[in-house]
Amino acid sequence: MDKLRITGGRRLSGKLRVSGAKNSALPILAGTLLSAEPVKISRAPHLHDVTTMIELLGTLGADVTIDEKLNVEVSACKLDQLLAPYELVKTMRASFLVLGPMVARFGEAQVSLPGGCAIGSRPVDQHLKGLEALGAEVVVEDGYVKASAPRGLTGTQVYMDIVTVGGTENLMMAACLARGVTTLQNCAREPEIVDLGRFLQTLGANISGLGTSTIEIEGVDALHGGTYAVMADRVEAGTYLIAAAATGGDIELIDVDPATLGAVLEKLQHAGAQIQTGETTVSLDMGGSRPIAVDIETSPYPGFPTDMQAQFMALNAVADGTASIKENIFENRFMHVQELNRLGASIELHGQSMAVVHGVDRLKAAPVMATDLRASSSLVIAALVAEGTTTIDRIYHIDRGYETIEEKLQQLGGAVQRVS
Numbered sequence: 001m002d003k004l005r006i007t008g009g010r011r012l013s014g015k016l017r018v019s020g021a022k023n024s025a026l027p028i029l030a031g032t033l034l035s036a037e038p039v040k041i042s043r044a045p046h047l048h049d050v051t052t053m054i055e056l057l058g059t060l061g062a063d064v065t066i067d068e069k070l071n072v073e074v075s076a077c078k079l080d081q082l083l084a085p086y087e088l089v090k091t092m093r094a095s096f097l098v099l100g101p102m103v104a105r106f107g108e109a110q111v112s113l114p115g116g117c118a119i120g121s122r123p124v125d126q127h128l129k130g131l132e133a134l135g136a137e138v139v140v141e142d143g144y145v146k147a148s149a150p151r152g153l154t155g156t157q158v159y160m161d162i163v164t165v166g167g168t169e170n171l172m173m174a175a176c177l178a179r180g181v182t183t184l185q186n187c188a189r190e191p192e193i194v195d196l197g198r199f200l201q202t203l204g205a206n207i208s209g210l211g212t213s214t215i216e217i218e219g220v221d222a223l224h225g226g227t228y229a230v231m232a233d234r235v236e237a238g239t240y241l242i243a244a245a246a247t248g249g250d251i252e253l254i255d256v257d258p259a260t261l262g263a264v265l266e267k268l269q270h271a272g273a274q275i276q277t278g279e280t281t282v283s284l285d286m287g288g289s290r291p292i293a294v295d296i297e298t299s300p301y302p303g304f305p306t307d308m309q310a311q312f313m314a315l316n317a318v319a320d321g322t323a324s325i326k327e328n329i330f331e332n333r334f335m336h337v338q339e340l341n342r343l344g345a346s347i348e349l350h351g352q353s354m355a356v357v358h359g360v361d362r363l364k365a366a367p368v369m370a371t372d373l374r375a376s377s378s379l380v381i382a383a384l385v386a387e388g389t390t391t392i393d394r395i396y397h398i399d400r401g402y403e404t405i406e407e408k409l410q411q412l413g414g415a416v417q418r419v420s
């Protein structure tokens with residue numbers, strides 16, 4: 001099993017191109033099932049989760065080809081089976097996003113209940129409630145969600161009880177082919193939802209209200225083919241910015257959308273970073289100084305993202321002062337605390353959703369273990385600052401979400417090696 005070996009103490013410095021967004025590529029690939037014509041996706045990141053989604057599309061019977069520039073072309077003219085098996089869905093929760101498109105287009109789908117990162121129970125009740133409102137009959141049997149709508153879906157008003165990214169995406173895709181108008185209320189407003197919506201519009205979907213909490217979709221008979229480029233990965237971008245800040249470094253990110261990074265850039269400024277943004281660039285300069293502790297509270301977009309909570313905790317671990325971190329989205333997303341403390345951090349947990357981080361002068365290398373995707377990137381950041389050489393085990397978690405992380409960090413001057 002691969003490990004990362006990181007020798008800390010070097011300031012990250014240099015220029016980095018940001019990859020396409022995993023959390024946008026996954027729903028977009030699921031959305032290709034809505035069209036019978038070829039759909040070409042560019043800038044999908046080269047990541048394990050993306051490969052899993054491509055494998056799932058292939059298992060369902062779609063033709064998937066990847067060219068030399070890593071453009072993915074999906075042709076789902078017909079499918080061989082309308083069942084997404086446990087083996088694929090258990091490894092990645094986003095596989096559940098094929099449910100809406102399949103029911104909408106084929107009137108039937110069976111999808112295993114999802115797995116993914118072990119960061120809480122993560123139910124799918126809102127996805128199911130919405131599909132039922134659109135006229136699908138839904139049963140949960142033998143670990144599978146079985147949905148059918150032999151006469152198609154019908155537009156309606158759906159109020160989601162909680163703000164859910166995946167729920168909004170699944171229902172938005174299903175509604176594209178429903179008869180009449182669907183109004184989704186209390187929608188998530190994440191940039192990845194806007195990106196998915198723009199992709200669907202490229203294929204001829206009628207969607208308005210993207211980026212607001214009310215999305216209206218007027219169903220069409222069919223979506224056509226098209227070509228779409230996935231947006232930049234704001235979580236990857238934020239992770240490298242936080243890593244650079246923790247090491248006192250200076251970096252410039254290119255091919256990024258600064259507007260999607262608002263809350264993170266503001267917190268980095270409070271931590272003492274000089275930030276400059278261009279149309280598609282963000283630069284950060286810490287001027288060699290130690291970060292200042294900053295309180296964080298996660299909330300749905302445009303609030304501070306839960307996907308960057310762990311990384312900011314690593315920054316606070318070496319900051320001057322004490323900071324509180326409150327996690328409001330997931331119930332079990334502090335698994336990195338124990339590992340950060342192994343590296344010499346001083347973090348106390350107060351219940352399941354609050355951590356208090358007392359910044360320390362220095363961290364010291366130790367063997368640590370990645371527990372979930374974003375938790376593992378916090379260990380990478382801590383290791384980049386720690387004295388000595390840290391080995392991070394189970395980095396398959398990192399490979400789910402970060403394209404060639406060791407190469408990108410090496411490019412910034414980090415002493416990082418992948419070993420097996």
Ligand code: UD1
Nearest residue numbers: 023094122123124125126127163164165166167307329330
């Ligand atoms: C997506 C992101 C993930 C991010 C999360 C929150 C993808 C592939 N993944 O995950 O990286 O951390 O958004 O920004 O885009 N919930 C319910 N019932 C539902 C659906 C969700 O109770 O039907 C709860 C979940 O348990 C969780 C919260 O709502 O506590 C948010 O989940 P959701 O926004 O759906 O996250 P995902 O779409 O799974």
